[in-house]
Amino acid sequence: MIRLIVAMATFIGLCTQAPAERLITSVSSSRVLITSSYTGAELVLFGAIERDAVSVSRAGTYDIVVTVRGPVSPFTVREKLRIGPIWVNADQQKYVGLPGYLAIHSSRPLTEVSSKPLRERFQLGLMETVAARGGGGAGSEERRQYFHNALIRLKSNARLFQSNDKGVVFLAPGLFRAAISLPATAPLGNYEATVTLLSDGAPLATEKTDFEVVKTGFEAQVAAAAFGQPWLYGLFTVLLALGFGWLANYAFRRD
């Protein structure tokens, strides 16, 4: 039996002539459907590290980093400062290239997985991603860093930014799993999960897979009407309001 598997593996290896490790990934659902009872979603990403016969045997262990990015959504971070007797939004930084949802799961703490320059280059980490994609905002480097920190804190509180260094679990030496948790406020649109395989701090392979978050049924129809037939939608809402106002008056009238 074992001999058969080895033979098959060798055969496949010879046929594909893949230079090294290969990643195979799959998400439990390619479409997250938003219905009226939607309160967020949990997805699972599975992956396998495929080694062929020509792969060099490695001394170190494998590390997996799974980065899930939602659609890009521009936003502004503002800071309130005291001006005279009142607190007002005094300083701000604009972010245009960041995803509305960002989750970074890894099998070990990212600082152990790879070196700082590599983490920055491959955006392995929340701060690394914000610094790389945040855009060249105004102000000094310290000032920008200050805003980056505030942004990550606020987004993390809303669970729109997540960083989990135990988020990738190895089920077997070549088989892993990562749980993706979408809060209800995660933006709608296309999501991309990038899986990176590293060993001894060096990236060996990456694989991308995607899924989308869409409205369905009644929620989709309402949104379509609001954007497609705004006059009719507005008129309908007004008539509904007046109708209910009249109905309540009629139902509760005593005089």
Place this chain on the structure above:
Amino acid sequence: MQIYLPIAELPVSIFLIFGMAAAVGFISGLFGVGGGFLMTPLLVFLGIPPGVAVATGSAQIAASSMTGVLTFWRRKALDVKLGLVLVGGGIVGTFLGVLFFNAMRRAGYFDLVLVLSYVTLLGSVGGLMLIESLKATFMPKRVKVRKPSRLDGRWWFETLPFPVKFERSGLMISIVPVIALGLFIGFAGAVLGIGGGFIVVPALIYFFRVPTAMVVGTSLFQILFTMIAATMLHAVTNQSVDFVLALILIIGSVIGAQFGARAGQNLKGEHFRLLLAILVFGVAVRFAIEIGVKPNEPFSIEQQETRQ
């Protein structure tokens, strides 16, 4: 029980929103105010995007003022003529308000303008009413002494050109200050996302001496038409009217408004004014604290609106 809002794009608790709407509806029915100055901040506090809160709130205010208008109409406690003049001025004011709103938004001062306007407007209106009604409640004699002077103590603006007779309210005043009031309400309403009832009611009582019985109905009449226009305007220009949220708010508030309107009938004039004054002044204090006290979280994130 959670329900997902299709336009606001987040789930909310039905019972929480419903209860809140009923409470605001009660206040709205009691005082003849739209309740927008309570509803909009409450919705934003619950995490509804401000644009959706303002736009959807206008549909809810339309519904609860419709109920009120019908009740006051049957009681003949409504001055249609006065209401129509206010609506006329209000339409022009709304238009100017939208222009101002857009200009401020572009300049980036909108948040500050909003909070400062709330504090100044609610604070001054509420403060004046509070002083007056406290005097009336605790020193009723002084008010009685003043009453005869009502005939000769006309405001300067009442004798401006174009006098019009408002039979229902027993008034004979110039149309100019009435249109100006409507204009101001329309302007403030568009900028602040409110119906303006808390300005109309005291203004009609103190400046035009409209009988208290007639004030609430007339104010609701004016609010009804302004909010119908606002709902349509929001639906067509920015698509932020959330139908599902509107439905919950409407059902909650129309029921609340019924009980409010009934409770209002048993209130004495002075008590009515005192309670409204406390409410308006309280909201002003709440906003003053917001900008006057060091915030726990000095940072905030504003999502850029993505046009679909």
